[in-house]
Amino acid sequence: xxxxxxxxxxxxxxxxxxxxxxxxxxxxxxxxxxxxxxxxxxxxxxxxxxxxxxxxxxxxxxxxxxxxxxxxxxxxxxxxxxxxxxxxxxxxxxxxxxxxxxxxxxxxxxxxxxxxxxxxxxxxxxxxxxxxxxxxxxxxxxxxxxxxxxxxxxxxxxxxxxxxxxxxxxxxxxxxxxxxxxxxxxxxxxxxxxxxxxxxxxxxxxxxxxxxxxxxxxxxxxxxxxxxxxxxxxxxxxxxxxxxxxxxxxxxxxxxxxxxxxxxxxxxxxxxxxxxxxxxxxxxxxxxxxxxxxxxxxxxxxxxxxxxxxxxxxxxxxxxxxxxxxxxxxxxxxxxxxxxxxxxxxxxxxxxxxxxxxxxxxxxxxxxxxxxxxxxxxxxxxxxxxxxxxxxxxxxxxxxxxxxxxxxxxxxxxxxxxxxxxxxxxxxxxxx
Numbered sequence: 449x450x451x452x453x454x455x456x457x458x459x460x461x462x463x464x465x466x467x468x469x470x471x472x473x474x475x476x477x478x479x480x481x482x483x484x485x486x487x488x489x490x491x492x493x494x495x496x497x498x499x500x501x502x503x504x505x506x507x508x509x510x511x512x513x514x515x516x517x518x519x520x521x522x523x524x525x526x527x528x529x530x531x532x533x534x535x536x537x538x539x540x541x542x543x544x545x546x547x548x549x550x551x552x553x554x555x556x557x558x559x560x561x562x563x564x565x566x567x568x569x570x571x572x573x574x575x576x577x578x579x580x581x582x583x584x585x586x587x588x589x590x591x592x593x594x595x596x597x598x599x600x601x602x603x604x605x606x607x608x609x610x611x612x613x614x615x616x617x618x619x620x621x622x623x624x625x626x627x628x629x630x631x632x633x634x635x636x637x638x639x640x641x642x643x644x645x646x647x648x649x650x651x652x653x654x655x656x657x658x659x660x661x662x663x664x665x666x667x668x669x670x671x672x673x674x675x676x677x678x679x680x681x682x683x684x685x686x687x688x689x690x691x692x693x694x695x696x697x698x699x700x701x702x703x704x705x706x707x708x709x710x711x712x713x714x715x716x717x718x719x720x721x722x723x724x725x726x727x728x729x730x731x732x733x734x735x736x737x738x739x740x741x742x743x744x745x746x747x748x749x750x751x752x753x754x755x756x757x758x759x760x761x762x763x764x765x766x767x768x769x770x771x772x773x774x775x776x777x778x779x780x781x782x783x784x785x786x787x788x789x790x791x792x793x794x795x796x797x798x799x800x801x802x803x804x805x806x807x808x809x810x811x812x813x814x815x816x817x818x819x820x821x822x823x824x825x826x827x828x829x830x831x832x833x834x835x836x837x838x839x840x841x842x843x844x845x846x847x848x849x850x851x852x853x854x855x856x857x858x859x860x861x862x863x864x865x866x867x868x869x870x871x872x873x874x875x876x877x878x879x880x
Contacts, residue, residue, distance in 0.1 A: 534575035538597065
C-alpha cells in the first residue's frame with residue numbers, strides 16, 4: 449500500500465485541479481485526501497480575518513479565461529492548462545492591440561516551451577502565461593481577451609489530522625495545497641504526507657502524537673499559527689515542512705532557523721545514511737512555510753527534508769514540472785522512505801545508560817556463542833560499541849554516529865539489550 453505506484457495514482461487524481469490560496473480547488477483537493485485519512489478535519493477561515501500582519505484574502509473563482517487571436521484561433525486557454533492564467537487575476541473582457549496585450553503576458557525566454565507559473569495574489573491585475581515560443585509567433589492586430597473570474601468574500605480552507613500517541617508532545621508535519629498543476633513543487637508534498645499519516649496511524653504503539661496540516665502556503669501557515677500558537681509552542685517537539693519530495697534527482701535538507709533541533713539531528717542523520725551526496729542548504733536559502741514556523745516568537749523546531757529543493761531544479765514553477773519527466777513513482781517512494789525512517793528514529797530516540805560495571809559477559813545471556821565467534825563478531829562488536837557509548841549522555845543518534853552506522857541498525861540490538869537488562873532508557877536534553 450505504501451509504495452510509489454499508489455502514490456503516483458493519487459498524484460494523477462490531484463494533477464488537473466486548479467488550486468490557489470482559496471477556492472473550490474483547495475476544497476476538492478482536501479476531500480480527495482480525506483478519502484485516505486477520514487479523520488481529517490477541514491476548517492474554513494472567513495475572508496477578511498486578520499492574522500498578525502496579514503488578512504485572509506477574498507476567494508477566487510475562475511469560470512473561463514482565454515485569448516482570441518486576430519486570425520480567430522484561441523490561445524492561453526485556462527481549460528487546456530490552468531497555468532495559463534495568472535493566479536488571482538481580476539475580471540477583464542475587452543479588445544487590445546498586441547503591444548498592450550504584451551504588458552499582460554509572461555513567458556520564459558530561457559525555457560521557450562515552458563508555461564511559467566505567475567500569481568498576483570495581493571495586486572489588482574490580470575495576466576496570462578504563455579510559452580515563449582508561442583509568444584514570439586504572435587502577430588500584430590487586435591486580440592480579444594476574456595478573463596471571467598470572480599473575487600468575493602468566502603473563506604480559506606485547510607485540513608488537519610491529529611494522531612494521538614502516549615505523549616501529548618507532538619511531531620508536526622506541514623505541507624501546502626495552493627498551487628495548480630505542478631508535480632514536484634505542489635502535488636508531491638500532500639501525496640507523501642497523506643501516505644505518511646496513513647502509515648503512522650497503523651503503527652501499534654506511538655510514543656508521540658502526530659499533527660498533520662495541509663495549508664495554502666504562507667497565508668495558510670500564518671493563519672494556522674495565529675489560531676493555534678499556544679498549543680504549538682506547548683506541544684511541538686519536532687517537525688518537518690514537506691515539499692518537493694517526488695523526483696529522483698537528489699535528496700536535500702534545509703535546517704530550522706536555529707539549526708540544532710532534534711528535527712535537524714534526525715534529518716541529517718537519516719539523509720547521510722540514505723544518500724552520502726545529499727545537499728545541505730542554509731537557512732538563508734529558505735523559501736517555504738519553514739519561514740513562518742521558525743520565525744522569531746514562534747520558534748518551532750521545523751526542518752525540511754526534500755528531494756530536489758524548490759527553486760533548484762529547472763522545471764520549477766513551470767508546466768514542465770510534470771508527472772512524467774519530473775515526479776515518478778520511485779521518486780515519491782524515496783521521499784516517503786526518508787520521512788518514514790526519520791519518524792522511526794524520533795520514536796526510538798532515547799538516551800541510553802549501560803547498567804553493568806565493566807563489560808558484561810554476553811554468552812551467559814545468550815547474546816553470543818564462543819564457538820561461532822567469527823560469525824557473530826560483527827554483531828558482538830556492535831553490541832559492545834553500543835554499550836561503551838551508553839553513558840547516559842548520548843542519544844541513540846550520537847551512539848549510531850559513534851558506531852559509524854545508521855540508526856536503524858541499532859533498533860534490534862537496543863531492544864535486545866533492554867530486554868536483557870543491560871541498558872536502560874533515561875531522559876535527556878533533546879527529549880524536551
